[in-house]
Amino acid sequence: MIELFDVTKRFGSETAVDGISLRVEKGEFCALVGTSGCGKSTTLRMINRLIEHSEGEIHLEGQPVRSFNEESLRRRIGYAIQNTGLFPHWTVARNIGLVPRLLKWPKARILDRVEELMGLLGLPVEEFSRKYPHQLSGGQAQRVGVARALAADPDILLMDEPFGALDPITRETLQGELRDLQARLHKTIVFVTHDMDEALALADRLVVMHQGRIVQQGRPIDLLRNPVDDFVESLLGGMDRGLKEAALTRVSERMMSFGPRLLASERVSYDASLSQALSVMLWHRVDRLTVVDDEDIPIGELSLRRLLGARSS
Numbered sequence: 001m002i003e004l005f006d007v008t009k010r011f012g013s014e015t016a017v018d019g020i021s022l023r024v025e026k027g028e029f030c031a032l033v034g035t036s037g038c039g040k041s042t043t044l045r046m047i048n049r050l051i052e053h054s055e056g057e058i059h060l061e062g063q064p065v066r067s068f069n070e071e072s073l074r075r076r077i078g079y080a081i082q083n084t085g086l087f088p089h090w091t092v093a094r095n096i097g098l099v100p101r102l103l104k105w106p107k108a109r110i111l112d113r114v115e116e117l118m119g120l121l122g123l124p125v126e127e128f129s130r131k132y133p134h135q136l137s138g139g140q141a142q143r144v145g146v147a148r149a150l151a152a153d154p155d156i157l158l159m160d161e162p163f164g165a166l167d168p169i170t171r172e173t174l175q176g177e178l179r180d181l182q183a184r185l186h187k188t189i190v191f192v193t194h195d196m197d198e199a200l201a202l203a204d205r206l207v208v209m210h211q212g213r214i215v216q217q218g219r220p221i222d223l224l225r226n227p228v229d230d231f232v233e234s235l236l237g238g239m240d241r242g243l244k245e246a247a248l249t250r251v252s253e254r255m256m257s258f259g260p261r262l263l264a265s266e267r268v269s270y271d272a273s274l275s276q277a278l279s280v281m282l283w284h285r286v287d288r289l290t291v292v293d294d295e296d297i298p299i300g301e302l303s304l305r306r307l308l309g310a311r312s313s
């Protein structure tokens with residue numbers, strides 16, 4: 001668990017972070033969003049003490065972060081950043097093993113861990129372990145960055161725009177993989193991003209910052225439905241909020257289980273989002289879809305009325 005109590009950071013006369021309080025539960029995925037310069041990266045870096053806070057308290061598992069020495073912070077907190085920060089003259093394997101080496105793990109254990117992580121991040125050992133960062137694509141380099149952040153099996157992962165420089169398809173793939181990793185490894189993640197769709201898709205808790213302060217935080221769906229002011233509303237997509245909300249709702253939440261009836265001509269998975277279902281309806285000019293399970297077996301129906309939230313079909 002990470003807790004910030006009334007934390008302020010000043011750089012000279014400038015206040016970058018202004019009295020913020022935040023609690024990220026164990027295993028929670030928290031996304032920090034806001035306009036450029038609002039203090040997101042500074043907040044992240046105060047958690048692992050790359051930047052020292054000026055006022056307030058930051059706690060990890062109930063202990064002040066200042067009471068941890070450098071080694072135990074390295075062990076507990078992984079850090080991944082946009083341009084990966086990989087050492088250009090080190091191989092992929094050596095880059096991933098950085099923190100375990102600093103922690104003086106035995107060589108064989110480091111090797112095992114590096115290979116395990118390369119497997120986890122979809123980087124075949126034979127192909128990649130001896131490559132250098134300049135021989136990697138952007139997406140591969142980001143995977144190495146995430147593997148390195150996970151190397152010492154930290155409870156906490158801090159990620160600053162880790163997929164920022166990637167094309168939309170690679171980015172979406174890595175987002176999906178991060179979501180799967182999170183589901184399997186239950187890390188506590190604080191994630192900074194400029195991309196609202198990325199934040200909405202990944203976060204359990206969304207934290208909106210503006211000029212060094214937190215203006216609203218909560219579940220993405222709650223912020224979409226009840227933004228506190230015009231700033232939050234426009235940051236969350238203004239008129240597109242309805243589509244963003246539909247992207248967060250599964251077909252299974254709105255479908256009608258089958259009674260005996262005619263199948264609709266077009267199908268959609270129970271696990272698709274309402275925005276995907278709406279897209280299928282628009283594309284095929286139909287107002288009802290057959291809902292299918294993972295084996296493509298019909299299990300229900302979604303009508304446009306139900307998609308829009310009406311109770312009867």
Ligand SMILES: Nc1ncnc2c1ncn2[C@@H]1O[C@H](COP(=O)(O)OP(=O)(O)OP(=O)(O)O)[C@@H](O)[C@H]1O
Nearest residue numbers: 011014015016034035036037038039040041042043
């Ligand atoms: N080391 C520093 N020295 C002086 N000022 C700094 C330093 N780091 C950040 N700042 C200032 O603090 C404010 C917050 O910066 P920060 O990088 O945290 O914002 P951000 O929300 O992450 O922005 P972006 O989305 O553009 O990365 C900015 O005004 C920035 O200029």
